[in-house]
Amino acid sequence: MTDQLSTREGVRDLHAFIAGLPKAELHVHHVGSASPRIVSTLAARHPDSQVPTDPEALADYFTFTDFAHFIQVYLSVVDLIRTPEDVRLLTYEVARDMARQQVRYAELTITPWSSTRRGIDERAFMDAIEDARKAAEAEFGVVLRWCFDIPGEAGLEAAEETLRLATDDRLRPEGLVSFGLGGPEIGVPRPQFKPYFDQAIAAGLRSVPHAGETTGPETVWDALNELRAERIGHGTSSARDPKLLAHLAENRIALEVCPTSNIATRAVRTLDEHPIKEFTRAGVLVTINSDDPPMFGTDLNNEYAVAARLLDLDELGLAALAKNAVEASFLDPAGRTRLTEEIDTYASAWLTP
Numbered sequence: 001m002t003d004q005l006s007t008r009e010g011v012r013d014l015h016a017f018i019a020g021l022p023k024a025e026l027h028v029h030h031v032g033s034a035s036p037r038i039v040s041t042l043a044a045r046h047p048d049s050q051v052p053t054d055p056e057a058l059a060d061y062f063t064f065t066d067f068a069h070f071i072q073v074y075l076s077v078v079d080l081i082r083t084p085e086d087v088r089l090l091t092y093e094v095a096r097d098m099a100r101q102q103v104r105y106a107e108l109t110i111t112p113w114s115s116t117r118r119g120i121d122e123r124a125f126m127d128a129i130e131d132a133r134k135a136a137e138a139e140f141g142v143v144l145r146w147c148f149d150i151p152g153e154a155g156l157e158a159a160e161e162t163l164r165l166a167t168d169d170r171l172r173p174e175g176l177v178s179f180g181l182g183g184p185e186i187g188v189p190r191p192q193f194k195p196y197f198d199q200a201i202a203a204g205l206r207s208v209p210h211a212g213e214t215t216g217p218e219t220v221w222d223a224l225n226e227l228r229a230e231r232i233g234h235g236t237s238s239a240r241d242p243k244l245l246a247h248l249a250e251n252r253i254a255l256e257v258c259p260t261s262n263i264a265t266r267a268v269r270t271l272d273e274h275p276i277k278e279f280t281r282a283g284v285l286v287t288i289n290s291d292d293p294p295m296f297g298t299d300l301n302n303e304y305a306v307a308a309r310l311l312d313l314d315e316l317g318l319a320a321l322a323k324n325a326v327e328a329s330f331l332d333p334a335g336r337t338r339l340t341e342e343i344d345t346y347a348s349a350w351l352t353p
């Protein structure tokens with residue numbers, strides 16, 4: 001993560017610019033953000049777990065043969081979260097890690113079903129994430145919002161339960177803004193989830209399913225047409241369908257692009273083969289995200305550095321990418337204006353000799 005990036009003006013270190021750039025993140029998973037430090041703390045609390053605590057062993061453990069293997073490992077980390085205090089610790093510490101990267105706003109994808117089915121009381125779960133959200137904002141200056149996602153492979157029972165947790169007025173957390181769909185796509189058709197998305201949207205939640213991460217562009221069309229997606233998680237295979245790219249561009253439907261994740265899960269072979277350039281060439285609103293950063297050996301700053309290389313961006317190009325995330329976010333208008341201005345002020349100050 002420390003190599004230099006070349007720009008047209010010569011070789012320049014953009015990493016320092018990225019490190020200080022105020023950012024918003026729209027696609028990052030709660031459990032998937034558990035750093036080795038957090039995993040070690042949780043594993044020490046629950047020593048019967050099979051998850052290694054030693055950072056080197058953890059790096060090996062987080063090397064995936066394919067997407068199915070990734071989900072299997074992911075669920076072993078989910079198994080480390082057993083009490084409301086574990087939920088609070090994870091959420092609060094994830095926000096601390098975000099603040100270190102100058103993340104000002106993040107929509108964190110949480111799978112409440114995975115926790116409640118493991119016996120965590122639903123009321124205590126909501127209180128834990130909300131308590132951490134408020135503390136993170138007050139202490140780290142990071143504004144957190146939630147996306148509750150259906151773990152698709154777990155089927156309609158999980159969908160029903162996720163919908164209930166997201167829309168029951170006695171449970172629904174204040175920070176919840178959107179409804180998602182995660183897990184494997186192969187063998188998990190999107191249209192079956194239409195009734196759940198319809199009800200979530202009717203309850204005021206925004207639709208942000210994963211689609212086109214491990215299957216073709218038809219899944220992205222299904223997410224748009226059946227689930228009324230306002231943004232697409234990954235959407236990688238959209239590059240194979242020019243009509244779809246044109247549709248995404250025309251309707252300002254953002255793609256939540258997570259380059260390193262796509263390599264780690266073997267959805268894309270190499271970074272140089274990543275279709276991000278095709279997205280920007282087609283005028284699609286591209287946002288940069290880290291997905292499950294420690295599991296993929298990355299962080300948001302590194303994803304911006306990867307994007308700078310793949311898209312040949314300078315400082316202003318990077319600031320524009322950061323502003324794309326603000327535009328595609330579910331922040332309120334005042335918050336959007338504030339963060340956009342903060343990005344512009346930072347870039348101008350950086351570029352003023």
Ligand SMILES: O=C(O)c1cccc(C(=O)CC[C@H]2O[C@@H](n3cnc4c(=O)[nH]cnc43)[C@H](O)[C@@H]2O)c1
Binds near residue numbers: 029115149152182
């Ligand atoms: O929790 C369980 O016991 C369980 C049982 C059956 C199936 C599931 C899931 O499908 C969980 C999938 C889980 O994966 C999360 N996630 C994290 N990163 C990604 C990604 O890049 N693409 C798709 N899903 C991802 C997702 O949020 C789900 O929670 C669970």
Ligand SMILES: [Zn+2]
Binds near residue numbers: 027029182210233291
């Ligand atoms: Zn994801």
